[in-house]
Amino acid sequence: MEKNYYFDHSATSNPKPQVVINSVIEALTIFNGNPSRSSHKKSIELERKIFEIREKIANFFNIKDPLQIAFTKNSTEALNFAIKGINLENCHIITSVLEHNSVLRPINYLKDEKNIKVSYIIPDKNDEIVIENIEKNITSNTKAIIINHISNVTGYIFNLEKIGEICKKNNLIFIVDVSQSAGCYKIDVEKYNIDILCFTGHKSLLGIQGIGGIYVNKNISLTPIIEGGTGSYSKIPRQPSKMPECLEAGTANVPGILSLGAGIDYINSIGLDFIFNHEWNLTQYFIKKISTIDSVIIYDNFNVPRGPVVSINMKGINASELTNILSEEFNIFTRGGFHCAPLAHKYLGTYDFGCVRFSFGFSNTIEEVNYCIDSLKKIDNFLKNNS
Numbered sequence: 001m002e003k004n005y006y007f008d009h010s011a012t013s014n015p016k017p018q019v020v021i022n023s024v025i026e027a028l029t030i031f032n033g034n035p036s037r038s039s040h041k042k043s044i045e046l047e048r049k050i051f052e053i054r055e056k057i058a059n060f061f062n063i064k065d066p067l068q069i070a071f072t073k074n075s076t077e078a079l080n081f082a083i084k085g086i087n088l089e090n091c092h093i094i095t096s097v098l099e100h101n102s103v104l105r106p107i108n109y110l111k112d113e114k115n116i117k118v119s120y121i122i123p124d125k126n127d128e129i130v131i132e133n134i135e136k137n138i139t140s141n142t143k144a145i146i147i148n149h150i151s152n153v154t155g156y157i158f159n160l161e162k163i164g165e166i167c168k169k170n171n172l173i174f175i176v177d178v179s180q181s182a183g184c185y186k187i188d189v190e191k192y193n194i195d196i197l198c199f200t201g202h203k204s205l206l207g208i209q210g211i212g213g214i215y216v217n218k219n220i221s222l223t224p225i226i227e228g229g230t231g232s233y234s235k236i237p238r239q240p241s242k243m244p245e246c247l248e249a250g251t252a253n254v255p256g257i258l259s260l261g262a263g264i265d266y267i268n269s270i271g272l273d274f275i276f277n278h279e280w281n282l283t284q285y286f287i288k289k290i291s292t293i294d295s296v297i298i299y300d301n302f303n304v305p306r307g308p309v310v311s312i313n314m315k316g317i318n319a320s321e322l323t324n325i326l327s328e329e330f331n332i333f334t335r336g337g338f339h340c341a342p343l344a345h346k347y348l349g350t351y352d353f354g355c356v357r358f359s360f361g362f363s364n365t366i367e368e369v370n371y372c373i374d375s376l377k378k379i380d381n382f383l384k385n386n387s
């Protein structure tokens with residue numbers, strides 16, 4: 001089989017570790033029951049297994065109570081639960097221009113339907129400037145800060161510790177989207193004063209698609225936007241308010257949950273720092289080498305360190321054409337376009353044409369990155385000879 005060069009880990013991680021694949025097979029064989037529904041041994045055993053995975057997630061993010069974590073379909077669902085569930089009305093919130101549509105669209109719903117005013121923070125290489133900007137935007141009517149940790153377009157890392165301090169000082173709800181950072185960068189819910197953490201299982205956490213989760217601080221009670229069976233409190237007419245049932249209506253995604261547990265085990269066995277350093281080395285090396293290619297424009301190349309994401313354009317070719325050539329001619333898989341982050345593209349000046357995103361994962365090697373750099377050089381030469 002022809003070798004593939006997969007640089008689209010921000011979309012989903014690939015390949016999945018063998019232990020993750022094995023866990024899905026286990027879910028469909030050994031553990032194939034319905035958790036929290038029946039009281040037979042199989043169901044109870046699975047219930048126990050799922051609790052252990054909640055504990056694993058709690059340890060991974062430094063969350064005190066594993067029962068404050070609910071499983072969701074992905075971070076999009078978690079973010080909708082959070083942003084729509086905190087019952088904001090006639091107030092002000094702060095977010096950033098680097099947000100994904102899974103944050104922007106629920107916020108736009110609040111703007112349209114609940115009279116919410118929004119301030120959008122821009123990134124800066126100096127954290128202090130970002131912090132000052134956030135502080136300047138806080139008013140007596142500000143209720144929450146909703147921000148992503150690592151941008152899926154530029155790899156920019158928001159300083160959660162400092163933003164969390166501001167939230168604590170000003171009594172603001174702190175909602176964080178860690179879709180791009182969970183599994184490649186340390187996240188500490190307690191230390192960063194995070195009230196609601198939204199994560200997806202299929203990116204750097206290495207699980208399968210269709211699983212994610214949400215942590216909600218005990219002091220916050222979310223209004224559930226989906227109601228249904230929980231296997232408990234069956235006679236109560238509305239959704240129980242207790243976590244995790246409150247946000248877990250319907251039969252759980254057992255293969256997804258087990259794959260997430262296996263993904264976290266895999267990450268722990270290697271070490272998060274080791275993973276981050278490997279990805280950071282590839283990212284730095286890639287940036288350094290492609291900076292010397294005449295036609296390459298790298299966007300927001302100022303953040304050190306940054307997530308393993310590099311977005312570029314090449315003069316003389318549009319983003320979707322470049323993505324296609326990389327795929328068809330070189331077997332290099334990237335993502336072109338707008339990456340579900342329209343305001344990020346406005347901020348970068350790429351709103352009209354998009355850009356091409358290279359996102360690295362733990363499975364990538366320096367040889368693969370070198371092949372990618374050589375391929376970009378070949379395209380650059382072709383463009384020069386044909387302009």
Ligand SMILES: Cc1ncc(COP(=O)(O)O)c(C=O)c1O
Binds near residue numbers: 100148150152201
């Ligand atoms: C920053 C960010 N937030 C949220 C999401 C949504 O993730 P999911 O599609 O798994 O819900 C993504 C996906 O690319 C993302 O990059």
